[in-house]
Amino acid sequence: MHDVVVVGGGVIGLTTAFELSRSGQRVLLLEQGEPGREASWAGAGMLPPGCPAPPDDPLVPLTAATQRLWPELSADLRERTGIDNGFQRSGGIEFSEPPGQSIDSDVAAWHAVNIEAEPLTPDAAREYEPALDPSWGPCYRLDNMCQVRNPRHLKALLAAARQQGTEVICGAQAVDFDIEGDRITSVHTLADRYPADRVVICSGSWTSPLLARAGLRVEIEPIRGQIVLLAMPQPILRHVVECGHRYLVPRSDGRVLIGATQEQAGFDKRNTATAVQDLLEYALRICPALANAHVERTWAGLRPRAVRGRPYIGSSPRFENLYVAAGHFRWGLHLSPITGRLIRQMLCGDSTELDPAPFGWTTD
Ligand SMILES: Cc1cc2nc3c(=O)[nH]c(=O)nc-3n(C[C@H](O)[C@H](O)[C@H](O)COP(=O)(O)OP(=O)(O)OC[C@H]3O[C@@H](n4cnc5c(N)ncnc54)[C@H](O)[C@@H]3O)c2cc1C
Known part of the structure; x- marks a missing residue:
């Protein structure tokens, strides 16, 4: 039994697994292919200084918070793994x-x-x-426009998460869930069944069909x-x-x-x-x-x-132990540090860096 099963090994799943495992959670990460080979690998690695939206838009504090985390996370990963992710302020x-x-x-x-x-x-x-x-x-x-060599960053995240005890299973496609009352009790892959205390879905573009298996609706294309x-x-x-x-x-x-x-x-x-x-x-x-x-x-x-225009970062109103972190569209690399941090804080019952309510999951 793991404390947390993370589904999806892109930048969002890997950052979340790293955050959770370094805070002492026993984490299992299920990835249908190889970790870090989908959108997170394909991205350009631009890390903008913020978000030029109206100041009351919730994306403004989210992007400001993530931008503050990048230098610290990059230095931490380099120290732990010896991998330089190429983070730099190029303007x-x-x-x-x-x-x-x-x-x-x-x-x-x-x-x-x-x-x-x-x-x-x-x-x-x-x-x-x-x-x-x-x-x-x-x-x-x-x-203050920055950039990262995202393939290197993904390698560093994977190595750091493993060092912290995250178990990674490749070629493990999550296809269904066991449900008891208001809890998900395990995640099924085509070959196995993984019991979990809590589940975090970080499956990027593939999130909507997976969550439909639990009768949940999120619109991510x-x-x-x-x-x-x-x-x-x-x-x-x-x-x-x-x-x-x-x-x-x-x-x-x-x-x-x-x-x-x-x-x-x-x-x-x-x-x-x-x-x-x-x-x-x-x-x-x-x-x-x-x-x-x-x-x-x-x-x-x-x-x-995410069709609604904001990523999902939060827990399911229907299942108390199910979380989703997905739908980051053009800015998933940039937003990954704050996303992993918020999910860890929510799961561990800590106070959160910023109010996550605007990114909550209300469309069940
Ligand atoms: C061309 C391009 C340029 C971009 N440029 C930037 C940029 O400059 N800056 C920026 O911040 N963002 C950029 N992005 C966006 C960014 O890459 C994405 O928002 C981000 O990678 C999303 O991360 P993710 O982990 O949610 O998704 P992904 O990286 O797609 O990871 C999801 C993972 O889940 C796995 N998975 C899916 N379903 C299952 C399942 N059922 N069971 C097990 N595993 C499963 C997949 O195999 C995949 O590995 C760009 C994207 C593209 C395509």
Whole structure:
């Protein structure tokens, strides 16, 4: 009997397992494939300084809290595992979408949530990033935009969770539950049955059909994001460069990720010719110096989008020992530290870092 069964080994499940096991819980993590190979691997690793939403939006304190946790978590993982997740404050340069439009309202939205956003003249932008096309349009700089090498971060989380005693079973797809009254008593995989005191569902885009097995309804849909990875012999950019939902994320080794599409394509993770062409065109227009880069790889991942617009981080109103942490859409990497922390605090009966009510699960 484990104290907690975590279902799903993406960044949300791994962070949750790490948090729980280091606070003394006996944790079992069930992963249908290999841990950290789905959306969390596919993501670009951008960690924005916050959320430019109206100041009373609950995502504003959630993103502020997670941003504070990243440096601490990265240092802790490095110390425990020797794995450097590549966390760094690279800064971001943001262009209006469509290009050419005023950036005033975007800058004002950041300032309203107390985050520095510095409007740049074309000359100032060129000073920061000489490789960008100066005619692209008005832009501003986010000094506190960070990034992480997410595949490395996932390796570090897995190693740290295991060190703390988390048992990880790969190829274990949760398919059903045993229920007694208002409690889930065990999780079934195709091959086995795992009794649990408490269960946390962190199954990303696959959450809705799984919870339907317990008669519960959450609306989370897969949104495909395609990425093209370029490689240059030397880094030619330092900042993350964003324009609407398209971006360039430069790595310190000269690689540049070009992302990303947002498509409803079910569970299809293939790349399409149109999307790859569109991403390359965007990259070469905004940064012509990438013309001679090598195309190293393309891939796609499935972002788990909660239809209600906010992730689910909380307990089920129907089963007292069932929790869900899923539906983080475009910001699951960024929000993973605070999500794991909140779930641990809720399960252990501690006071929570911030009010989790807006992320509660009310749609049973
Ligand atoms: C192209 C792209 C770019 C992105 N860029 C960023 C970014 O820059 N910054 C950012 O913060 N976020 C970004 N994201 C979003 C981020 O990657 C996701 O929000 C995040 O990874 C979701 O994590 P997760 O653990 O919920 O899901 P996943 O990583 O998908 O993990 C869910 C896991 O659960 C497992 N699972 C599912 N069902 C079961 C079951 N029944 N039994 C056992 N295991 C199961 C799956 O196999 C999977 O491993 C991006 C996503 C994509 C696709």
